[in-house]
Amino acid sequence: MSDNKPFLQVRSEIGKLKAVMLHRPGKELERITPQYLHELLFDDIPWLKKMRNEHDGFADALRTNGCTVYYYEEMLEEILRDDKIKEQLVAEVLEKSNIANPDLEAQIKEFLMKKTSSEVAETLIAGLHKKDFQETIRDKRLVDYIKEEYPFYINPLPNLYFTRDPGAVIGNGLCINSMNTFARERETMILKYIYTFHSTFKKEVTPLWYDYHKKYSLEGGDILVLGENVVAIGCSERTSARGIEDVAANLFSQDEKVRQVLAVQIPFTRAYMHLDTVFTMVDHDKFTIYPGVEEKLRVFRLSPGKTHPKVEVLPDLQSALKETLNLSAIDLIQSGGGDEVTAAREQWNDSTNTLAIAPGVVITYDRNEASNETLRKHGIKVIEIEGSELVRGRGGPRCMSMPLVREDL
Numbered sequence: 001m002s003d004n005k006p007f008l009q010v011r012s013e014i015g016k017l018k019a020v021m022l023h024r025p026g027k028e029l030e031r032i033t034p035q036y037l038h039e040l041l042f043d044d045i046p047w048l049k050k051m052r053n054e055h056d057g058f059a060d061a062l063r064t065n066g067c068t069v070y071y072y073e074e075m076l077e078e079i080l081r082d083d084k085i086k087e088q089l090v091a092e093v094l095e096k097s098n099i100a101n102p103d104l105e106a107q108i109k110e111f112l113m114k115k116t117s118s119e120v121a122e123t124l125i126a127g128l129h130k131k132d133f134q135e136t137i138r139d140k141r142l143v144d145y146i147k148e149e150y151p152f153y154i155n156p157l158p159n160l161y162f163t164r165d166p167g168a169v170i171g172n173g174l175c176i177n178s179m180n181t182f183a184r185e186r187e188t189m190i191l192k193y194i195y196t197f198h199s200t201f202k203k204e205v206t207p208l209w210y211d212y213h214k215k216y217s218l219e220g221g222d223i224l225v226l227g228e229n230v231v232a233i234g235c236s237e238r239t240s241a242r243g244i245e246d247v248a249a250n251l252f253s254q255d256e257k258v259r260q261v262l263a264v265q266i267p268f269t270r271a272y273m274h275l276d277t278v279f280t281m282v283d284h285d286k287f288t289i290y291p292g293v294e295e296k297l298r299v300f301r302l303s304p305g306k307t308h309p310k311v312e313v314l315p316d317l318q319s320a321l322k323e324t325l326n327l328s329a330i331d332l333i334q335s336g337g338g339d340e341v342t343a344a345r346e347q348w349n350d351s352t353n354t355l356a357i358a359p360g361v362v363i364t365y366d367r368n369e370a371s372n373e374t375l376r377k378h379g380i381k382v383i384e385i386e387g388s389e390l391v392r393g394r395g396g397p398r399c400m401s402m403p404l405v406r407e408d409l
């Protein structure tokens with residue numbers, strides 16, 4: 001009987017976190033070179049050894065607080081033990097990698113099929129550098145000359161440790177997102193395979209609210225499950241208006257609880273790439289926000305309509321939150337402790353990107369001292385983790401986690 005019960009369950013941003021998906025940074029980070037920094041969405045070269053220690057500290061903080069940690073790479077390795085799945089995924093990855101020389105593609109496929117499931121899992125995440133594969137091509141094709149300088153056959157996925165973005169659980173279903181940048185596309189392909197073939201996800205009872213093949217971009221850092229009836233989705237540099245509308249329509253027609261989607265438009269710039277880089281929920285009636293962005297937000301309410309969701313313009317975020325969450329007052333806690341310069345510096349280092357692990361309890365980076373102090377003054381328990389290297393990818397504890405199960409409030 002319990003087999004038919006969905007595993008995924010996220011009806012809030014703050015319910016006690018019971019299960020989460022992470023990715024421990026791996027070799028893919030060591031494939032970032034100054035030349036490809038921008039393309040790979042990094043601002044600096046991280047030091048992997050330290051980064052992994054910091055990430056282990058994050059995972060420990062979650063486990064100590066009663067949360068089970070699932071790892072992307074382990075789940076991927078488990079499904080790749082089946083040769084048919086391995087062959088299918090390798091073929092799809094190679095097709096996306098645009099090798100464009102069929103002989104070479106066949107050789108790489110053969111090479112990968114001989115590898116163990118854990119070696120393949122690692123390669124699909126860390127990428128395949130040209131120096132790691134000895135090709136035996138005699139007849140060169142045009143593409144081999146054109147792409148001579150390019151270092152990879154399969155690109156690395158250095159942003160995968162931001163597990164928030166490729167997937168988002170809403171209720172008992174999953175959004176497998178359509179990423180806005182090429183650098184992150186393959187992350188969602190891997191998630192789709194895990195969803196389809198890993199028993200933990202119980203695909204049969206787990207609806208898909210969105211799929212990565214869809215044309216309109218949607219990224220998980222923009223999706224905030226504010227309560228059981230209301231989801232906020234940032235309209236941002238990464239998430240399109242149509243993506244929001246489509247996911248809202250699916251929720252309204254297939255989920256029994258979600259009845260409102262707040263579309264929150266934020267400035268389309270890298271510093272605020274997703275809504276969760278400037279705004280997160282920390283308690284039933286408390287939120288933290290980057291003060292530099294508040295005046296620039298626009299808020300729209302989507303609700304069920306006949307052919308597409310109905311759209312209303314709402315006056316501002318504060319009143320939208322009060323109304324949709326049925327609260328008489330809310331506390332919008334300004335990150336940075338009231339100082340403009342500190343707020344901007346700390347936001348850049350993800351002070352506003354808090355991960356709530358229970359009502360009023362959040363995980364943050366220790367470096368954001370003023371913002372953490374402000375949260376404490378507002379009655380929030382702050383668990384600090386180190387993030388000197390993790391932060392170089394421009395994301396904080398919320399970005400680095402994909403909640404799978406939260407206790408209902």
Ligand SMILES: NC(=O)NCCC[C@H](N)C(=O)O
Pocket residue numbers: 040041042159162164165184220221222273274276277393394395396398399
């Ligand atoms: N939710 C988030 O804001 N995630 C941070 C993603 C950072 C990554 N370097 C990116 O640009 O996609």
